[in-house]
Each structure stands twice: as structure tokens, then as C-alpha cells.
Amino acid sequence: MRKLSVSDLVKELDGVVVREGSLSVIKSVVTRVKKVKPGCLYFCLDAKAPAVQETEQLPACVIITSRPKRLPPLRGDITVIQVKKTREAYHHFLAWYRRLLSTPHLAITGSYGKTTTKEMVKYLLTENHHVKATKGNYNLFRSNAGVLTRMNENTDFGIFEFGVGKKGHLEKCVRCFSPFSVLITGIGTDHIERYGSQHLYAEEKAKLLKGAGVDQPIFLNSECDHSMRFARSLPPGQIIWFGTGEQADYRGSHIKYTDEGMTFTLTHAEKKYEAFVPAFGLHMVRNALGAIAAAHTFGVDIETLLQRLRTFPPLKRHLEITNGLNGSTLIDDSWNSNSGSIEAALAVLQEKSRGKNSVAVLGQINELGPEEIQEHKKIGRLIYNNQPGRLITIGERAAVMAREAVKCGMRARHVYMCGTPERALELIQKFADDQTVCLIKTSMRDSYGHFIRVLKDET
Template sequence: MKPLRVKEIRNLLQGELISGNELWNVNNAIYYNRHDLTKSNTLMFVSRIDAINWHEINNKGPSLVISDKPSSELKNALPNTTVIKVKSLVQSYWKFMDYYRNLFQIPVVAITGTCGKTTTKEMIKHILSKDWNIQASVSSKNEPRQSLPYLMGIDEKTKAAVFELGLGNIGNIKHQCNIYQPTIGIITNIGVHHLDGCGNLEGYIKAKSEIVEGIKKDGILILNADDSNTKKVPLHSFKGKILYFGVSEKSHFRASNIRFINRGMKFQIHFSNQTYDAFIPGYGEHQVYNALAAIAAVNEMGMDVKEAISRIATYKNMTRHLEFSNGIGESTIIDDTWTNNPTSVEAALKVLDSIGQGKKIILVLGDIKRLGNFEKKYHREIGSLVAKRNIHTLITIGSKAEEIAKQAMEEGIEATVHVFPNVTGVIDVLKPILDRNTILLIKGPMSSRSMIDFANSLKQK
């Protein structure tokens, strides 16, 4: 965080100094009881309903408390704590974040999508980090409550920022965009997820569409030209620049001649009447789409396309993202337990279509969560996708995933099918059939520690 004088903050918020000294600098900002208080020189927004541990705050001092609690409560502060009373904590919170964000005239990228947002974010960070100091969200930790700490991570050395937008409910993306005020927005794709919070697919598309209004004036929107649900995003009110990526002719950044090669994808990129050869580590056409979106973004920040392509070739694929490992019996294990939704399952099956010819294919599929009233429908649709393929063994884990097995069997799948309520006993079925000709794909919900541990148990140590 860029250091800010306490007096400057009080003047900004038009607050009343209740106690303490205002001639020192704040180096950190949190929302009390939402974020951990770990540092000195911390500003904390304290709501009326929060119980204050004045000793904890004072021990981390100097500390700054900003609150709209009654003055009688705020006068209990200890000597190492400065207290400023404001009329409205909510208004002060947003005013502070808006002020801080606009201290920096830098590119800020915000990424949403059902799949690929973490990978695209990491690709952009990888490309830019050679020359620039980049602030970015961590891994897939993209909840709205993380937005304030991420924003505070921008300082005078930061040349650009790239943030992944989490979506659990309608309004989440709008909330995060109000904080980040992105200059570039990316929608990787829109499949099916979080229907419990958005009601249905239409509600989910509407929630994703909040990024359009969230981009700063004259900003840039980067969209998947080939994704059917992204085409439903209303763009009539967007006044900035729109760029498309994909394989269709509509794409400004277009991929062609896509091929699976050793450890990744080889393809060509067509942009501005030029053609470039490209490579990206990691398997699947979806990986090519992620790369196109990342290259489009960094190009808008001023990086030459050829240079961006050379840098993305050294990108290290993330763990548990279609991660290949040597497994039991010299088999190949594909660990794709990072996330689990219908879009990512279909993408993984397409990878198997390309690399699994002549191999014995085993699928281990876990529950897909957050589908609301549509759980059975989408698990059944995955069952149909599986039934069409030449698979040796299908294993489902969990009560929801059982619908995958039921649908596949109803459609006459020739594979051996096993249904398990949990991972117990699955290894006993797998060990006798795992050999050097076997490829096993395992997918399960990110929150399932048992599925993650089970995937690791299949790998050779």
C-alpha cells in the first residue's frame, strides 16, 4: 500500500478526531473482523455491530480505527490507537477505496468466466512480470471480501494489476468492479455454475454481464467470439473498445491450425493481418483460448504480440489443471481436481478425445456443486457426453455424480461402471486395471479434500 497520512484520510472522509495522533502514516487497510489484523500502521473500518478488542488493536499499533459507532464507545480506545468517527461507515469505506484506486493511473485487468479465469490471470501475470511489478489476486482466491486487501497491494511500484472476479451471487462482480475499476475486462466463457446463487442460466449470464458496466470509461472488453452464452451478454451500453478472441473469422485474435504436441498446444495466431506461430504448455483447445485472451490484454497494454507469444511459451501450467503425472502401474494420471463444472468436464473429455486414442480410458468423476435446482439435469448431460465416448471404466463418487452413471448406462455405455458414495474402496477397483496403456482422468469439486488426496494417492511418489 502507498503510505497515507492519517490527517489526509480524516480530511478525505470529513471525520471527527476522537482520540490519538494523526501525524503518522497508514501502510495497510482492512475491514475489521473480515480481515486479519496482522500489521502495525493499519487502518481498519469498524462497523456499528462489531465488538472491538481495543487491546488487540492497541498491541498492533499504531492503529487507526474509522467507525460510525457512538462517540461514547469510541472513547474507550487505548493510547496507541487513533480513532476517527464518521457519519456513515459504508460511505466512508467506498470513498476511501475510490480515492485510493484513483491515485494510480495504471492498467487494471478484471477477469471473469466459468473456466479459465485463473489460468488467464496467471498467463497475463507471467507475460508482464519480466519487466513490470504486477499486483494480482492469489490463486483462485477471488471472493469479494478479498478485494480490499488486493487493492491495497497496489503501490507506487505497481505497473499493472490483474484480478480474478469471484461469483457466488448476483451483484458480486459489480461489487468487485466498483473497487478495482478495471480498464480492461475479460470474459473467458460462460457455461453453467453457481445456479444456486443466480437462480438459473439466465441469471448466471446476467451476473457475469455485470463486468460490462464495471469497466472504466473508454476501457476495453475482451470476449470469446465462439462462446454461445457470451453472445447473450448485452453490449449496447458499452462505449469502450471490444476485442474478440477465438477461432471464428470474427476474432481479432484468431487461432488456427491447433495441434496437440508434446506437453502442450501448437497453433497459429492471426492478428492485424499478421500470422504468428505459437505454443502454450498444457493440453486442450481451451488452453489456446486462455492464451489468446491473455495476449490480447497485454497487447492493449503496449506489448508486441510476437514478444508476448515468446513469453507465454515459458508459462508453467498450474497444478491440478489437467496435470499429467506418472501413476500406479505406469499409468498416466490426469489430475483436474482444481474445479468441477459442466464446462470444465467437457473440456477435459475433449482433451482425452485427442490424446487417448488407442489407450484404455478411465474416468473418475465427482459431484458438481452449486447447480441449485438443476443438479440432476446437468449431471445427466455429462452422462450423455460420457456415453458417446470409448471408455473402459467409469467411476462416479458422490450422490450427485451418481446421476452421471445412471444416464450413461441408460444410453448403453459399454464401459464398466462403478458408483461410490465416497472414495473408500475406489483404489481397490482401480489397482488391478491400471497399466502403462491406461489414462485416468479424475475430476472433483475444489472443496473436496478427499478427492484431492485420492488423486495424489494415484500418482507415483
């Protein structure tokens, strides 16, 4: 974090010092009392005041609160600044701190590929630059605020992954973290239960675009219908397209599977480059194209990026290919699940199981609201189109997929509707051998940890 003077902080937050300590410079920011360290700024956001034992041993620090009288008796070198509303003061502080930084920032969102694309951009840039980025998939407000406040004068790039969370979340992110460049991986079917319809969900995602200043590039997927619609209200010169379509500024073509990943031809500014990403599926090529577009726009030459991309470490549980039971091959895609990612996973299973037996094990999709039945039926049709040798579903909602696949023409004797992971495991153990490739496609929201460990023969 950049060092900040307490006097500047008081002025910026329109605060009043009600208890004065000797601390004049702030070195870090936290929102939990247990994380307070010497020289720390602590925003007291919790509804309950800190317990007495939590404040007795506090080091020299500054506390921001709208209710100083609710604090327990304080000892030591502690400054207390009273503000009108603590949470509003915290958001104002973040926006102020962002303005103090000249660091280029990239904000990434979408229904799929957010974490992979963010990790790719980070990986492509970190070889020669100091990068701060969202950790893993911790893409909600508090975690990203921590990323921002850890940036300083030595930070070259900031990369944020933003999920939609609840309504208003992305608007709050725009207020506190902009200006930034925006990358939307694509909009699919997700969180409908929370937003009421696919259209409203897409509109919620589009709110992030308000954080892009007039001079900030916006990276959009040329194969995403929603992104095409977003583009109509954006200045054409601000948009940079990536994908496999002809209009893409960073276009992938001649895409092929290999034993280690995907090869493709990248076309940009009428030049062609041979590229490789050590991950499987057309969607991984799209993720790579988006990451290349962003990193190249940030100033790294394409040849360097493509060389770096060859060593990108695939993410765990994102189409991770490992050894499975009885010598089988396991494709673990159990991080998250929606119709777009299921279609991509089924395509990878089809390709990786050529000449072998294939088993697709699918769990239910969450937060679909009134679209639940229709969306599961749509996935049933995707299953039929990709024709795995056997289909195993887990849960009653997932059984809708199985029944639809049979209705479309999949052989009923190759379809198994299981009520529990334990029953599915019994079937997999029966089918798995060294000539079998098994896809596990479930959501991290469901408790399949033990199930996956058994399939990987880790227990």
C-alpha cells in the same frame, strides 16, 4: 500502498477524530486487528469489537469505526476516526484509492478459465513490468481489496479475478475497483442454485461490464453465446474478440496436441504467428488467446508474448499430468467442476490416451439447483460422445451421469457407480497400469485431498 495523509482521509470519509494520535501518514490498510502494523489504517469491520488483549499492544495506527464507544480502552499512539457506517466508509475509501491510481487494471470473470487466464496475463506481463494480481483463486471481495491497497506509484498493471460470490458482489466490485478493462473467459453452467437460472447467472456476470469506462477495452470469447449477447449492448469499437471463430481479432487455428502442450497458429491484424502453450486442451488455447489479447493491448509486442508463453508454468490440479498408481498416467483436474470443464477434460483424456486404456473418474457438480438432474444427464451424453474406456462416478448425483451414458450406448460393464471415494480407489488400483491414463475430475468443494494424494502415490 501510496502514502496517504490522515487529514485527507478524514476529509474524504467525512469522519470525526474522536481520539488523536501523532500519526500523519498512512502506509498500509487492513480489516483485521491481528494484522495491524505501525503506520496502518485499520477498518473495524467485524460485528464484534476487538478484544482487550488484541488492542493492548497496538502500534501507532488509525482506527476507522462507527462505534468508537465499543472499542476497549486504548493505549499508545492511536488515532480513532468516527464515521457513519464503517463498511460504507471502507468501500468509499477503496473507490477513492482507485481514483488516485493511474494504473491500468484488468478485471477477469467467467464460468471457467478465470484463474488460468489471470495467471497467464500476469505471467506475460511480469517479465518487464511490476504487476499486482489476485492470488490464486482468492477472487472474492476482501482478497481483491488487499490487492488494490498494495498498489502504489510503481505498479504498472493491476489484474483482478472476480467470482460472482453472492448477488450484488460484482456490482460492489464495480463501485470499488473500476475503471478497468474487462475480460470474460466464457459463461457456462454454474451457480444456478444460487441465482435460479442460467440466464440470471449470466446476467450477474454481465454486471462487471459496467466497470469498463468508454475508453476501456472489453475482451470477449467469440465462441460464447452469452458473450455474443452481451456484445449487442456494447459499442463495437470497445470489444476485442478472442477465440477460434472467424470474427476473432486474436484467432487460433491449426490447433494440435504435442507431448508437451498445444501448438496453434495465432492470426491478428492479418499476420500469422506460430504459438505454443505448455498445457493441454482446446480450452487452454482459448485461455492463451484471451491472455495474449489483453497483454498485447496493454502494449507488449506479440513476438515477446509468444516467447514468454512457451515457459508458462501450468497450474496445479488444472489438467495437471503426473505419474499415477502402478506406473499409470494421471490427469489431475480436481480444482473445480462444471459441464464446460468436464467436456474439456474428457477431450484431453481422449487425446492423451490414444493407444492406451482410459479411465474417467468423475465427481458430482454442486450448486445446480433445479437444473441438477438435467445438467448431470447432459454430462452423461458428453461422456458417451468422448467414449472413455471405463467410467467411474462418485456419489449419487454423479451416478446420473453414468446412467445417462449407458442409456446413450456406453457399455454397462465398463461403468461403475461408487458411493464413496474409497470404493472408487479400489477400482482404480485394480485397473491402473503403465498402459492406463486416468482422469480425475472433481471439485475442490468436495473433500478428495487424500484420494488424490493416494492416486499420485504421495502417501
